[in-house]
Each structure stands twice: as C-alpha cells, then as structure tokens.
Amino acid sequence: MPPGNEYAAEQLKKQGNDHFNNGEYELAEQSYTFAIQKNSASPLIFTNRANARLKLKKWQEVIDDCIKSIELMQENMKGFFYLAQAQLAINHPNEALSSAIKAYDFCTESAQQTSNAATISAFVLKCKKAKWDIRERDRIRRRADLLSELELHMEKEYKASIEEIDAGVERGETGQIEGQEEKSRRKDEWEKKVGDLRTAFALSDPENLQKREVPDYLVDGITFEIMHDPVVTRNGRSYERATLIEHLKRSPIDPLTREPLTIGDLRPNISLKDACAEFMENNSGWVYDCEDGEHDADTRWAHLSSS
Amino acid sequence: MFASKRLSKELLKLQDKLPPGITLVKADNFEEWQMDIRVMDDNPLYKDEVYRLKFSFSQSYPIEAPEVTFLRTPTTPIPWHPHVYSNGIICLDLLDRQGWSPVHNVESICVSLQSMLTSNTKKERPPGDENFVRYNTQRPRDISFVFHDNQV
Numbered sequence: 001m002p003p004g005n006e007y008a009a010e011q012l013k014k015q016g017n018d019h020f021n022n023g024e025y026e027l028a029e030q031s032y033t034f035a036i037q038k039n040s041a042s043p044l045i046f047t048n049r050a051n052a053r054l055k056l057k058k059w060q061e062v063i064d065d066c067i068k069s070i071e072l073m074q075e076n077m078k079g080f081f082y083l084a085q086a087q088l089a090i091n092h093p094n095e096a097l098s099s100a101i102k103a104y105d106f107c108t109e110s111a112q113q114t115s116n117a118a119t120i121s122a123f124v125l126k127c128k129k130a131k132w133d134i135r136e137r138d139r140i141r142r143r144a145d146l147l148s149e150l151e152l153h154m155e156k157e158y159k160a161s162i163e164e165i166d167a168g169v170e171r172g173e174t175g176q177i178e179g180q181e182e183k184s185r186r187k188d189e190w191e192k193k194v195g196d197l198r199t200a201f202a203l204s205d206p207e208n209l210q211k212r213e214v215p216d217y218l219v220d221g222i223t224f225e226i227m228h229d230p231v232v233t234r235n236g237r238s239y240e241r242a243t244l245i246e247h248l249k250r251s252p253i254d255p256l257t258r259e260p261l262t263i264g265d266l267r268p269n270i271s272l273k274d275a276c277a278e279f280m281e282n283n284s285g286w287v288y289d290c291e292d293g294e295h296d297a298d299t300r301w302a303h304l305s306s307s
Numbered sequence: 308m309f310a311s312k313r314l315s316k317e318l319l320k321l322q323d324k325l326p327p328g329i330t331l332v333k334a335d336n337f338e339e340w341q342m343d344i345r346v347m348d349d350n351p352l353y354k355d356e357v358y359r360l361k362f363s364f365s366q367s368y369p370i371e372a373p374e375v376t377f378l379r380t381p382t383t384p385i386p387w388h389p390h391v392y393s394n395g396i397i398c399l400d401l402l403d404r405q406g407w408s409p410v411h412n413v414e415s416i417c418v419s420l421q422s423m424l425t426s427n428t429k430k431e432r433p434p435g436d437e438n439f440v441r442y443n444t445q446r447p448r449d450i451s452f453v454f455h456d457n458q459v
Contacts, residue, residue, distance in 0.1 A: 118309070222369060222409040223309045224316040243309065246370050247409050255408040 009039030016048060025055040043072035043079065050082040062086035077106040081120055084127065093130035100124045108229070108241065117242035121228050128280055147201050151194060158190040214283075218276050221255065222247065227276045231266040234259070238269045310368040311337040317413055329417045332359065339363050341378065344417050346424050352387055353424055359383040360420065361395075362413060372407035374446065375416055387430045388423065394440045398433060399423060 016031030032049035039045070046069035053062045066083035070076045084099035104120045165182050168174040174182070220227045220240035230238040235257050245263055247255060254261040314337045321331045332341040340362040346353035363374040377385045377395035385391060390398040400406035401419055433439070 224313050243370070243409070250370060251405070255410045258408070
C-alpha cells in the first residue's frame with residue numbers, strides 16, 4: 001500500500017460516517033467504497049459500508065461486506081450482526097439466527113458493548129420467530145389442504161343429490177313443492193356438516209387448546225418478556241442479562257432485596273435458559289410478537305453507532 | 308428502548324384485572340397515563356374521595372422511575388399527607404432515584420400510594436409547602452427530598 005493511503009482511507013471513512021449520520025446512505029456507501037479502494041485491509045470500513053447498504057436494502061452486498069470484514073477480524077460483533085439482519089431479510093432465518101447468536105456472544109464477552117446486548121438479544125428472538133413462522137406456515141398449509149379436500153368432496157356429494165332431486169321432479173316422480181323442500185333440507189344438512197368439520201379441525205389445532213400465557217418463571221421481571229439469556233442474582237432470582245446490566249450500571253443494587261449487587265456477581269442460569277428456549281421453540285409465534293416491537297428503522301440500530 | 312413494550316404488557320394486565328380501589332383512567336400513549344385511587348378503609352381523611360395520579364414515563368422506563376404526581380381535577384382533590392405537596396408532588400422513596408427498582412410497576416406504585424395514605428392520620432402538608440409550591444420549578448425527579456420522618 002502506498003504511504004498515505006491509510007490516512008486517505010480514514011478521511012474517506014469519516015466522510016462516509018458523516019453522510020450516514022445525515023441519512024445520506026448512498027453517498028455514505030460511495031465514500032466507504034472509495035475508502036476501501038485506498039485501504040482494503042480495514043474490517044471497520046467493510047462493516048460501515050454494510051450498515052449503509054442495510055439501509056439501502058442491498059442485502060447480498062451487505063452479506064459480501066460482512067464476510068470480508070469477518071475474514072479480516074474474527075471477533076466481529078457488528079459484522080455478524082449486520083450479516084444476521086441481511087440473512088433474515090432474504091428469508092434465511094437459520095443462518096440469521098446463528099449469526100445473531102455469534103454477535104450476541106461477542107457482545108456479552110466484551111465489557112464496553114453491553115448496551116448493544118439488548119438490541120441484539122431482541123433480534124435473536126426475531127430470528128427464532130421467523131424460523132418458527134416457516135414451520136408453522138407449512139403445518140397450516142398441510143392442514144388446510146386436507147380440510148379443503150374434504151370440503152370439496154362434501155360439496156360434490158351435495159350437488160349430486162340436488163341434481164338427483166331435480167331429475168326426479170322432471171320425470172314427475174316427485175312433486176314441485178316436495179322437491180323444493182327436500183332440496184332445502186339437503187342444503188341445511190350440507191351446511192351443518194361443513195360447519196361440524198371446520199369445528200373439528202379447529203378443535204384439533206393445539207393452538208386453540210393451549211393457554212396462551214408465558215409462565216412467570218420464564219419472564220424477566222424488568223422487561224416482562226420471555227428471557228433469552230437469563231442470569232441469576234445472589235438471592236436466586238433470574239433476570240434477562242442485558243436489562244439487568246442496564247439497571248446495575250445505574251444503581252448497583254439487587255432490584256428486589258436492595259442489597260449491593262455488581263455485574264461480576266451475576267452467573268448465567270443455564271437450565272432456565274434451556275427452559276426458555278424450549279418454550280420459544282414450541283410457542284414462539286405468539287410469545288414474541290414482532291408487531292409490538294416498535295422497531296422503526298431509525299431507532300432500531302441507534303445503539304450501533306458507526307465508528 | 309424497552310419502555311413501550313413493557314408498558315404495553317402492563318396495560319394488558321391493567322385492563323384485565325386491578326386491585327380494589329384502583330382504576331385505569333387514561334392510557335392513550337406510552338408517555339403519560341392516568342390512574343384513580345381510593346383508600347379502601349374508613350380513614351376519615353380520605354373517606355369518599357377519589358384521587359387522580361399522573362404517570363409520566365421516559366424512554367428508559369422501567370430502568371428509570373416514572374414521574375408520579377397527584378392531579379387536581381374538578382372531581383379529584385390532592386389528598387392531605389405530610390409527604391404530598393399541595394401541587395400534587397409526592398415525596399416517596401420508591402419514586403426517588405435511589406429508591407426506585409425496575410421490578411416496580413404502575414400497579415405496585417398505586418398500591419404503595421394507597422397504603423401510604425391509609426396509614427396516615429395527620430391532616431398536614433409537608434413543612435414549607437407554601438414556599439415550595441410557589442417557587443419550585445424543578446421536575447419532581449430532580450428534587451432531592453429530605454425524608455422528614457420515616458414512620459409515615
């Protein structure tokens with residue numbers, strides 16, 4: 001690399017960051033591209049360009065940038081996090097989930113980045129939800145196929161019986177009025193049968209039987225959400241790691257007992273984590289509802305400032 | 308960042324079931340809610356009266372305490388209490404920066420205030436009420452109250 005290029009790249013990156021902060025994502029992308037032409041060995045420029053490209057919804061390019069950045073730097077929280085977002089956007093929730101979990105692990109391992117943990121943790125839940133959604137859609141489609149096949153069959157039978165009555169009236173075997181009455185009786189019968197069938201299907205759907213409530217022991221007492229990475233305090237209560245740390249940064253006391261408590265006192269609660277994961281696995285369609293996640297595009301990644 | 312999610316969960320619960328003497332008046336957004344409380348025993352100071360509470364939430368709720376004050380309306384006076392100023396500002400350790408804990412919630416605050424009133428027998432305002440009400444321009448959360456007596 002010619003001397004001075006590293007400096008020039010740094011200047012171009014700063015320019016890109018300014019554009020990014022002003023919401024000029026295309027200009028930001030361009031500046032980062034120039035910066036990369038000057039210095040293609042900096043993982044940070046690649047992640048910054050990935051972030052700009054996320055905003056521009058250039059998913060495939062985001063993925064390329066993240067992979068380059070991760071090649072240059074393995075412990076790359078931002079790289080994995082942006083990668084996860086792009087993977088989810090192109091509907092690859094399995095890959096997205098494993099990238100998001102890597103980002104989360106790097107985030108919690110490093111002391112100064114804990115404020116991102118809550119954002120990433122929410123995203124991990126979103127990937128799990130997407131995975132569950134796909135499974136659920138398949139299940140519903142299979143069920144719906146069976147139901148519509150049966151309904152079609154019943155409709156055919158009904159129509160055949162109506163035709164038979166009409167034919168009987170035409171041949172003079174059945175009277176006009178008698179035929180009408182018989183037809184309306186058949187119609188009622190058929191409608192009732194279809195109703196019964198639909199009820200039977202609805203009843204066999206486990207979703208209608210299960211109580212839609214997350215048990216209290218899986219819920220974080222601070223966010224009131226199901227936990228994803230619970231930690232246990234000295235009095236035996238568990239909380240979501242990211243939110244409890246937010247609290248402890250402000251006041252280092254146990255939220256319940258008010259005894260002194262520091263981040264170093266916390267231990268992961270692995271069995272509870274597994275219990276939460278299992279519950280999510282079976283129920284996550286309604287446990288984690290993206291709709292009320294108030295994630296508008298601008299505040300969502302505010303935590304991950306460009307650097 | 309969790310404020311609106313957490314508040315929407317609290318709201319669902321409040322709409323479902325509330326302890327006696329507490330009612331939800333208004334919760335149209337995730338910045339300000341209003342609740343009514345009544346004291347459930349025969350304490351003559353508070354008999355037959357309803358008090359309105361105004362909750363203001365910041366983006367950092369519940370890591371940060373909500374701001375809670377009594378609100379005077381044509382039907383709801385400010386209750387007498389040695390920790391309640393006549394402009395509705397409440398001096399309660401639980402609402403203070405040090406006393407707050409994120410496991411508290413709107414319902415538990417209402418219950419605490421109910422019991423703070425129930426146990427009081429003095430028809431008094433805090434010392435210096437007149438001056439405080441006239442000159443205070445600070446928001447409740449920024450005032451460092453001296454807790455005059457801890458029995459109340």
